[in-house]
Amino acid sequence: MSEAGVPVSRVLFVGLGVMGLPMARHVAASGEFELVVHDVDAGRAAEFVAADPVAAAGSADVVVLMLPGSDVVERVLVGDGLLAAVRAGAVIVDMSSSRPASTVALAERAAARGVGYVDAPVSGGQVKAVSGELSIMVGGAAEAVERVRPLLETMGTTIMPTGPVGSGHAVKALNNLLSAIGIAGAAEVLTTGAKFGLDPKVMLDVINASTGRNQATQVKFEPYVLSGTFDAGFALRLMVKDLRTALEIAEDTATPTPVAHAVVEAAAATLAANQDPGADHTLLARWIAANAGVDLHEATQRAAKGA
Numbered sequence: 001m002s003e004a005g006v007p008v009s010r011v012l013f014v015g016l017g018v019m020g021l022p023m024a025r026h027v028a029a030s031g032e033f034e035l036v037v038h039d040v041d042a043g044r045a046a047e048f049v050a051a052d053p054v055a056a057a058g059s060a061d062v063v064v065l066m067l068p069g070s071d072v073v074e075r076v077l078v079g080d081g082l083l084a085a086v087r088a089g090a091v092i093v094d095m096s097s098s099r100p101a102s103t104v105a106l107a108e109r110a111a112a113r114g115v116g117y118v119d120a121p122v123s124g125g126q127v128k129a130v131s132g133e134l135s136i137m138v139g140g141a142a143e144a145v146e147r148v149r150p151l152l153e154t155m156g157t158t159i160m161p162t163g164p165v166g167s168g169h170a171v172k173a174l175n176n177l178l179s180a181i182g183i184a185g186a187a188e189v190l191t192t193g194a195k196f197g198l199d200p201k202v203m204l205d206v207i208n209a210s211t212g213r214n215q216a217t218q219v220k221f222e223p224y225v226l227s228g229t230f231d232a233g234f235a236l237r238l239m240v241k242d243l244r245t246a247l248e249i250a251e252d253t254a255t256p257t258p259v260a261h262a263v264v265e266a267a268a269a270t271l272a273a274n275q276d277p278g279a280d281h282t283l284l285a286r287w288i289a290a291n292a293g294v295d296l297h298e299a300t301q302r303a304a305k306g307a
């Protein structure tokens with residue numbers, strides 16, 4: 001059963017972490033939706049109307065999930081019984097970076113109950129979540145996607161349909177693989193340059209005016225790596241999860257990915273050395289440099305002092 005054309009008004013938002021909290025604020029600020037929220041960390045929900053998710057699910061038009069990944073999404077939807085409580089005609093929107101295979105299986109269970117399922121992972125990090133300018137890649141039936149589009153538009157400026165359910169999660173994992181390759185490549189190049197005697201900041205400026213530039217060199221290296229702060233706001237544990245998803249897609253499609261394997265190995269080793277759940281993904285660059293006995297922050301400081 002579907003409700004094409006029926007406006008979505010009641011929203012249950014589950015998961016108010018680094019990303020979910022500012023995203024839910026945009027939903028609330030739009031004034032277009034009746035919003036109730038839930039997070040296992042009750043303090044994260046303090047500024048909203050908090051609700052028991054299973055109790056609230058029955059009256060929601062849309063259930064948004066912004067959770068760490070598929071393991072938690074499955075626990076919340078199946079283990080905790082949220083999926084069974086969502087009413088027919090409603091739509092579940094998983095905005096987490098989840099595994100496509102899990103998403104497809106959950107969408108089938110939802111469809112059997114007349115519940116729509118859309119995967120709508122995001123890109124842009126905490127900065128764009130706060131500004132409401134996320135890029136959102138959306139997999140799912142066109143009718144369900146159109147129903148939730150006004151809701152997605154409160155959180156993002158670029159809404160890109162990617163195909164059937166699961167396709168958004170696939171492209172998200174593959175995007176994050178490329179993003180991690182960019183970080184690892186930049187770290188290797190800057191480390192090699194530092195060993196040669198180049199100033200990392202000068203190198204970065206040259207690269208950013210040249211063909212080697214990428215999002216990591218343009219946006220991440222100066223404020224989070226050369227600065228030594230490693231606080232870009234995307235957890236290393238989440239990046240490793242996304243990289244494993246990307247490798248799973250490569251394996252499922254029999255695609256040889258030697259570069260991806262090397263980067264995932266480096267990221268996994270970085271995670272093994274940085275178990276704090278808040279450890280940032282930019283630590284991958286520090287790990288690669290440290291393997292060569294280089295600290296890019298110190299090398300930058302030394303060069304700035306003319307040492």
Ligand code: NAD
Pocket residue numbers: 014015016017018019020038039040041044066067068069072075076095096097098122123124125126233234235238239242
């Ligand atoms: P996070 O770890 O900061 O937030 C997850 C939230 O889910 C936490 O508040 C946690 O308390 C809550 N939670 C955990 N288990 C729960 C449960 N059973 N019921 C209710 N709430 C529960 O993660 P984040 O950085 O906000 O990322 C969320 C998702 O978005 C992840 O899939 C991540 O890969 C993806 N993502 C993150 C970024 C980023 O830059 N941080 C960018 C794009 C996509």
